Amino acid sequence: MTVLDHDTFLTCMAEASLAPTVHNTQPARWGLSPDGTITLHCAPGAALPVADPSNHDLILSCGTALEGMVIALAGEGHAAQVTPLGTQITEPLARITLGGYAEPDPLASAVSARLTYRRPFAPADPGQFQALTTWAATDPDIHLITTRSRITEIAAQNDALSHRLLQNPAFRKELLSWTRLSKCHPDWSRNGLNADALGLPRWQAAFMGAFFKVFSPLDRLGLATGFTAEKDDTETAAAIAFLAVPKDLPALDAGRRYYRATLKLAASGFASWPMSVLVDDPDSEAAFLTEFRLTDHRLIAALRLGPIPKSPPERARLPITETAITPDLHP
Ligand SMILES: Cc1cc2nc3c(=O)[nH]c(=O)nc-3n(C[C@H](O)[C@H](O)[C@H](O)COP(=O)(O)O)c2cc1C
CATH class of the missing domain: 3.40.109.10 (NADH Oxidase)
Structure with missing residues (x-):
């Protein structure tokens, strides 16, 4: 051997x-x-x-x-x-x-x-858009949404479900434990989500830890959503791709397909930005699977797609x- x-x-x-x-x-x-x-x-x-x-x-x-x-x-x-x-x-x-x-x-x-990009995307030119739709048409795992009004609806749905998740203090605590808000964090360059990768300006990163701690009182005053909303950025996506795999496919194999799909996207000039909440929430997942007529499948990703306007963070x-x-x- x-x-x-x-x-x-x-x-x-x-x-x-x-x-x-x-x-x-x-x-x-x-x-x-x-x-x-x-x-x-x-x-x-x-x-x-x-x-x-x-x-x-x-x-x-x-x-x-x-x-x-x-x-x-x-x-x-x-x-x-x-x-x-x-x-x-x-x-x-x-x-x-x-x-x-x-x-x-x-x-x-x-x-x-290939990379995850969490800022507004640049507009896709017609050649890139053509590459994207061709890629999606040849991959049975991919369901592409390109209608602007539908992207707007999905953007709002993502914000609403994310807001609901953030209302759980245990979720916020866990997310914060994987978030590196300052370059002084010992794991800034090692793992987790640092402020650059999250696309957070310095001032916003500086306040995020405190914001998570006072989330509940702010939320009661209706002030939390403005800080977490991604709708405007989501709407800059050229398309949203849902990745669906057969229900009984083991998670390890699903991961292999997930990576290949995002590599194909990168090869066509597109970065991606997942909205996991859309596929993790059982009602949301079921509604999308019904829409795609894929009820014998499960969703493993919902990806905002677009070209990136500037060089990505390290x-x-x-x-x-x-x-x-x-x-x-x-x-
Ligand atoms: C299963 C899975 C779920 C993910 N969900 C999200 C998500 O909901 N939001 C997000 O911004 N990134 C999400 N990501 C992207 C990861 O955070 C990203 O891959 C990681 O930070 C490494 O960065 P890179 O993709 O740029 O190499 C997800 C990735 C995977 C594999």
């Missing part, structure tokens, strides 16, 4: 770490056995007990990294065979064995371009050796 040398393994882990993960928790951990087998584990400390009590999004986020690893290995010329293992975050999730030669993945060049990522569980990869 092929055995990767440690430098190549580190390079592939670094590429896999660029995959999107819920709250930028980066839960994938990698082991490399002497026989060449790569094992994917989940870091339990990355769990979000309030926002994601079933760990669905956590395992999905390991799936995005898994797809990233498969793409990275192909870039090194290695064909990867993935065997699913456990489905709980305490068990190894998948094993990768290498065998034979692989051509580079056609989406590999989009890996470094990515926050864990040092790569921290995502390895193979002891001799640690310095």
Whole structure:
């Protein structure tokens, strides 16, 4: 069996770490056995007990990294065979064995371009819009909404459901624990959501911690929504894409599809900005599935899409050796 040398393994882990993960928790951990087998584990400390009590999004986020690893290995010329293992975050999730030669993945060049962008989008030019609709038409997982009036309705729905979520103090506390509002935060460049990634101006970031603490009294006065509303920015999206997968598809595989979909988008010139609340809320999800006539599916993402007007903020990522569980990869 092929055995990767440690430098190549580190390079592939670094590429896999660029995959999107819920709250930028980066839960994938990698082991490399002497026989060449790569094992994917989940870091339990990355769990979000309030926002994601079933760990669905956590395992999905390991799936995005898994797809990233498969793409990275192909870039090194290695064909990867993935065997699913456990489905709980305490068990190894998948094993990768290498065998034979692989051509580079056609989406590999989009890996470094893909990003989440949380500011107003730039207008899409007709060529980009055409690329987007062609991409959506050829991918059965994608349901694209481009009608302006419908985008406006969905923008309002997203704000209303997000507001309801924020009324839960435990949700606010958990979200804040993954938010880095100042560059002095020790994890600013490592993980979670920093103020730059959230698109927050300095003054707003400075007040956000306090705002979350006084959310309830402000909300009672009807003053909270103005601060959290995203409607105006959402309306700048060229389209909203819903990603639907068969109901019984394991979360790890759903993550692999999620990543490929966002890479296709990036290849067409589009950044994405998820609205998870639209797919996590059971009534909202059911209504969209009925609208798309896909009641035997489930939704894994609702993405605002658009080109970005300026260069993106730097990515926050864990040092790569921290995502390895193979002891001799640690310095
Ligand atoms: C399952 C999942 C759910 C997500 N939900 C949201 C969301 O509701 N809102 C949001 O702004 N970003 C969301 N994101 C995007 C992540 O926060 C983002 O991928 C992460 O911060 C890393 O940044 P990057 O995508 O720019 O590399 C989600 C990502 C995943 C994988």
